[in-house]
Amino acid sequence: MxxxxxxxxxxxxxxxxxxxxxxxxxxADTDAWDEPFYAAYLAATGAxxxxxxxxxxxxxxxxxEVARACATPPLRHRYMKHMPHHMxxxxxxxxxxxxxxIHMLRHPARVIASYIAKRENPTLEDIGFAQQVxxxxxxxxLVIDSFAIRQDPPAALAGLCEAIGLPFDDAMLSWDAGPxxxxxxxxxxxxxxxxxxTGFAGPEGPLPELTGPSAALCAEAMPYYxxxxxxxxxxxx
Numbered sequence: 376m377x378x379x380x381x382x383x384x385x386x387x388x389x390x391x392x393x394x395x396x397x398x399x400x401x402x403a404d405t406d407a408w409d410e411p412f413y414a415a416y417l418a419a420t421g422a423x424x425x426x427x428x429x430x431x432x433x434x435x436x437x438x439x440e441v442a443r444a445c446a447t448p449p450l451r452h453r454y455m456k457h458m459p460h461h462m463x464x465x466x467x468x469x470x471x472x473x474x475x476x477i478h479m480l481r482h483p484a485r486v487i488a489s490y491i492a493k494r495e496n497p498t499l500e501d502i503g504f505a506q507q508v509x510x511x512x513x514x515x516x517l518v519i520d521s522f523a524i525r526q527d528p529p530a531a532l533a534g535l536c537e538a539i540g541l542p543f544d545d546a547m548l549s550w551d552a553g554p555x556x557x558x559x560x561x562x563x564x565x566x567x568x569x570x571x572x573t574g575f576a577g578p579e580g581p582l583p584e585l586t587g588p589s590a591a592l593c594a595e596a597m598p599y600y601x602x603x604x605x606x607x608x609x610x611x612x
Contacts, residue, residue: 379449380541383474385510387503389489390481392456393569394576398532398547399454400557408455409559411441414463425494425564435559438466446470452541459506468513476516476537479509480603482612483596487552488583493565499592506597511603518603522612528575534609537566549574579612 382399386392393409400407414434417427424430435441445455455474462468483504490497499505511518517538524531528548536543552573554562562570584592 378441380443380452381449382452382454382475382477382539383445383457383471383514383516384454384477385507385516386477387460387481387486388501388519388565389486389493390456390460390479391524391575392442392479393423393566394572395479395521395524396418396454396456396557397550397555397569397572398575399452400555401412401546401550402452403546404544404545405452405454406449406559407531407555408445408453409557409562410458410461411445412438412457412461413559414547415421415441416458416463419463419466421583424561426561439462442467442470444472448511458503459490459510460500460503461574462506462510468510471510472478474514476511477535478511478516478518478603479521480507480518480600480607481521482582483580483600484585484595485579485586489592491589496588497592498530498557499595502596508599510600511606517608518606519609520604520607520612522579523574523609526578531536531609538608 384392384395396407396409399405411434414431414436415438416422417424417431418436419438483502486502487497490502519535532547533543550573553570558566
């Protein structure tokens with residue numbers, strides 16, 4: 376087995392990020408961490424999110440403490456699901472320079488259409504595209520497109536594993552339905568669909584048509600999406 380990898384997967388919300396967490400968490404050699412900076416982000420910003428009090432009670436709120444935990448060399452492979460917008464101004468990020476950094480994209484129209492089904496009136500801050508570019512500029516890493524993963528999960532995941540020096544494991548392609556022991560407490564609000572799943576959903580259909588504020592938000596996010604899309608390894612939408 377190769378040296379244990381400390382993987383930081385950066386992805387905005389509603390972007391296959393929990394399915395990817397479940398895929399890596401289903402490996403026998405990997406520990407899965409779900410958004411370790413979430414409570415620290417809520418405490419620092421005062422953001423009003425669903426289940427805010429429960430999230431704050433479930434995790435450390437000191438970003439330096441979280442950063443130290445994320446930087447600790449893992450005994451087994453570690454897969455950390457991170458939201459780039461959780462890295463509030465002043466939060467330490469040097470810890471990520473010692474990680475295998477992966478940045479996953481999804482077209483803003485798809486992200487916004489999915490997000491508004493769970494929380495109304497999102498802002499550019501909420502969907503994380505600007506922050507994802509900022510994180511990439513600081514720590515670098517591999518950029519992938521979730522569209523390609525849903526098109527062909529075995530090929531896309533095998534290619535990703537090869538790129539980061541991790542043997543591919545067929546266990547990544549399916550998991551048992553229901554909550555996982557590594558879910559964040561917020562899973563009760565956000566993870567309903569993935570809890571019903573036993574694997575990756577099929578290929579995505581046409582882009583959703585957005586109107587009004589949602590269309591304006593999509594236009595605002597597109598330059599950031601295009602910046603990272605130009606760096607995608609492999610297929611893209």
